[in-house]
Amino acid sequence: MQFYGYFRSSSAYRCRIAFNLKGLEYDFTSVHLRRGGGQQKTPEYRAMNPQALVPTLVNGDLTLIQSMAILEWLEDTYPEPAILPADKDKRAQVRAFANIIACDVHPLQNLRVLQYLGDEFGADQAAKDAWCQRWITDGLMACEDLLAKQSHGSAFCFGETPGLADICLVPQVFSAGRFGVDLAAMPRVTAVYEACQALSAFANAAPGKQPDAEE
Amino acid sequence: MQFYGYFRSSSAYRCRIAFNLKGLEYDFTSVHLRRGGGQQKTPEYRAMNPQALVPTLVNGDLTLIQSMAILEWLEDTYPEPAILPADKDKRAQVRAFANIIACDVHPLQNLRVLQYLGDEFGADQAAKDAWCQRWITDGLMACEDLLAKQSHGSAFCFGETPGLADICLVPQVFSAGRFGVDLAAMPRVTAVYEACQALSAFANAAPGKQPDAEE
Known part of the structure; x- marks a missing residue:
């Protein structure tokens, strides 16, 4: 299984996180989004990922883009431990x-979007952060509102074990820190x-721990 | 099944479209996004949908937001006719x-985003359209690139029958027309x-055919 990503990509x-939770090994290739005009824009990478975005997963004949589709595929292919509940209403x-x-949330803070705000609307860093x-x-x-409606008393979003909700929440909260978001009300x-x-599956997936990490 | 939506919401x-493909009846409530400061912002609606966005589906005890989660729930609950392939790689x-x-695509052209561009960056209609x-x-x-890699020769995105890809594509192409996108290269x-x-399930789902449609 080949995985094309970038340490900072949410x-x-x-x-x-999902690879780690499911105990899956993968070969990692870094696609540096800022170096050389963006390695995601090369013809070779675009042949795999026509959006010129990360991540991309390659497994034999299958080339798969879009992280949410990749996560569902991982769940379908390696069902244990599950990251989605068995009950269809809870799964939804x-x-x-x-x-x-x-x-x-995430697509609005993507690099290409922030570049557009700067190029076309003259947004400076403060305006991009806002x-x-x-x-x-x-x-x-x-x-936060949806979590307040939960009554399971567990440490995770929807039960005793971490799943797809936690997998999406953690990188977004990490990113909130980068952009100076106040989380006091959450x-x-x-x-x-x-x-x-506190779980190694999450801690080891952090941007700073990846082979392509920078300051 | 109660469905809260807005005729123009993609x-x-x-x-x-999914309701129609699966032959499902539903009670529709219009949530007018522009009238009275936005009916999606009332406390009553926010109690169901803390994002104050459409759509929301209510089925007995289940209150469900986010269209992609609703579509997956419809597939899990009413599997025939299927809108996702049985093969896990194709499904992905x-x-x-x-x-x-x-x-x-769609979240970037949402009403709240376009309002922000106008309010904070002074974007006029031409800038919003661009x-x-x-x-x-x-x-x-x-x-278009992904469709070019298909070799099934069918009229739909991924096979002989319409599915989730077509369900998302059609409203986006409709919306492309509203924003003056040139589709000649596609x-x-x-x-x-x-x-x-050409299918009634799609034609009858069009914004102009909804009970809350306006000019």
């Missing part, structure tokens, strides 16, 4: 929580983040 | 295609759109 981070709740982040803070705060507050989000960080 | 449109490819649109054109073109060109995307529009 969507690659998700996949790394977990997917909804994960998609708050995967659809309505942009990211707005969408991250909106999304994580919705996550005690449940923060508690899940800390509980996950 | 994510509500996806759900309507379909989800990846759908997520190009659901993650990397923003939408950029992300829609990027995403649909990636879809003959496969355009052909799938036209094939889908």
Whole structure:
């Protein structure tokens, strides 16, 4: 299994957590998003990933893009330990929580989007940070509300073991720190983040621990 | 089954197509995104959907947000006719295609995002249209590339019957028209759109045919 990612990519981070939770080995290739005009834009990489985004997973004849599709494929291919509940209603709740982040938060803070804000609207770093803070705060507050409706008393989003919701939440909270988001109003989000960080599957997936990590 | 949506919402449109393909009846409540400061922002609606976005599905005790989670739940609950392939590798490819649109295109053209561009960056309608054109073109060109790799010769994205990829593609192509996107370089995307529009499940889900439709 070949995995093309970048240490700082939130969507690659998700996949790394899932690999670790499921105990899967993979060959990693770093796709440096800023070096040489962006290694994701080479014809070779675009042949695998027509969006010129990370991550990409290659397994035999299968070339798969989009982190949420990769995570579902990992679950379908290596079902144990499960990252989705067996009950279909609970599974849907977990997917909804994960998609708050995967659809309505993370894509708005992507490198190409921030570059557009700078190039076309003259946004400086402070304006880019304010942009990211707005969408991250909106999304994580919705996550906080959903966690408040849970009554399982577990350390994780939806039960006794970490799953897809936690896999998406942790990289987003990490990224919130980079953009200076105030998490004071989100005690449940923060508690899940800390509980996950205590697990090696999450801790070892952190950007700073990857072979392509930089300061 | 209660469905809260808005005629012009691309994510509500996806759900309507799936309801129709699966032959499901539902009670519709319109949540007008512009009237009265936005009906999605009322405390009553936020209690169901903490993101204050459409759509929301309510089925007995289950309150479900996020269109992609709703679509997966519909598939899990009403498996026939299927909108995802039985083969796990093909299923992953379909989800990846759908997520190009659901993650990397549609959220960038959401009403709240366009309002932010106007309020904070002084973007006028032409600048907002250019923003939408950029992300829609990027995403649909990636879809075109993925369709070019298919060799099934069918009218739909991934086979003889329409599925999740088509369900996401059609509302996005419809929306591309609203924002003046040039689709000339995307003959496969355009052909799938036209094939889908010939089916009543798609045609009847169009924004202009909904009870809350406006000019």
